[in-house]
Amino acid sequence: MTGHHISTKYELSSAPDVKIIDPLADSRWDQFVENHPFGLICHLSGWKRVLEASFSHMKGHYLVLTNHNNDSIRAALPVYEVKSIITGKRLVSIPFATNCDPLISANEDMKQLLNAAIELSEKLGCSRIEIRALASGQLIQDGRIGSVVFNKTHQLSLEGGPEEIIKKFTRKARWTIKQSAKNGLEFQVAGNEKDVSEFYVLYFKTRKRLGLPPQPYLFFKLLWEIFSPSKHITLLFVRHEGRLVAGLLMFKFKDRCSWDYLALDEMANHLNVSYFGVWEAIKLACSEGYKLFDFGRTGIGNEGLMNFKGRWGTTIMDLPQYYYPKEVCLNLNSPEAATSYKIIKQISKNVPDPVFQLMGKFLYQHLG
Structure with missing residues (x-):
């Protein structure tokens, strides 16, 4: 058992084969994620380190099934206890991840992991369980859970290289990329924490313009x-002329490169910086050998962003969210349609920056 760390704090009688491990102390975990076809950066042990250090209201519990013959991990469901007096105490798999399939290969494994998650949620006093997915939908099916789709993802195959990829773009996208190359824009790969700080300043302004409170700097x-x-x-x-006009934060894992956070200077919109930046990011991903470029999560009500991402020859896929108990789904609406969301957006656009910063700090102590 060298390098294995099993928690005995919560005994799960409904699923005796399921154990809770600490991925930060268990040498099996990251290798399991690397080898699993659904494994993403958000499954790695480092994600737990980031979340728990950034958000005091979250605690990760990593449910695993092991092979009896050699004790290797065969299936897993990482869930996070998210505490909030506003949104309720719940289990989420996985907070602030675009998609994060359960690491399973059979429906029977999912049933055992779900049994364990349900028992754990009861022991912790959680009102519901939320599981976010992309590719594992057929393996998740269970009569006890329901699902909703409020988000989509746009994915671009990088097969064939830039010369073939650009042929799949719409005429508008190709023309705009060509025009952007004439605008004196410079593409740069950032290299240190000072660059992260510079990115966050522009990201903060972008979120304020959109009326969306920002994640804390500590997270980035x-x-x-x-x-x-x-x-x-x-x-x-x-x-542009030395001034930062756009920033893209990219996650890279196995053969997949994903754009997850974007910052844009609205005063440079006429320079087509978003088209320039995304095209340069795609070319860089090709040169580094990645096979898939993921444009990240987009709310179904965000028509402008849906249209933008659809111009790049992308395949659009659902990002379902599964809930236990399934009755939870009856009371859910798209976040963009909620009155509270609209009020927060309007307030965010008009408050002073220090107040906006505090709004983000407060709200992200309840989100996940």
Whole structure:
């Protein structure tokens, strides 16, 4: 059992074969994630380190099934206890991840893991369980859970290289990319925490303009500190006459490169910086050998962003969210349609920056 760390704090009688491990102390975990076809950066032990250090209201519990013959992990469901007096106490798999399939290969394994998650939620006093997915939908099916789709993801195959990829873009996208190359824009790969700080300043302004409270700087700082040494994260800049006009934070894992956070200077919109930056990011991903470029999560009500991402020859896929008990789904609406969401957006656009910062700090102590 060298290098294995099993928690005995919560005994799960309904699923005796399921154990709770600490991925930060268990040498099996990250290798299991690397080898599993659904494994993503958000499954790695470093993600737990980032979340728990950034958000005091979250605690991860990693449910695993092992092979009896050699004690290797065969299936897993990481869930996070998210505490909030506003949104309720719940289990989420996995907070702030675009998609994060359960690491399973059979429906029977999912049933055992779900049994364990349900018992754990009862012991912790959670009102519901939320599981976010992409590719594992057929393996998740269970009469006890329901599902909703409020988000989509746009994915672009990088087969054939830039010369073939650009042929799949719409005429508008190809023309705009060509025009952007004439605007004196400079593409740059960032390299240190000072760059992260510069990105966050522009990201903060972008979120304020959109009326969306920002995640705390600590979250981005820790993402950089933990994942940049292994090259699982890259920060890309677009500058104009030395001034930062766009920043893209990219996650990289196995054959997949994903754009997860974007910052844009609205005063540079006429320079087509978003098209320039995304195209340069795609070309960089090709040169580094990645096979898939993921444009990240987009709310189904965000028509403008859905249209933008649809111009790049992408395949659009659902990002379902599964809930236990299934009755939870009856009371859910798209976040963009909620009155509270609209009120927060309007307030965010008009409050002073220090108040906006505090709003983000407060709200992200209840989200996940």
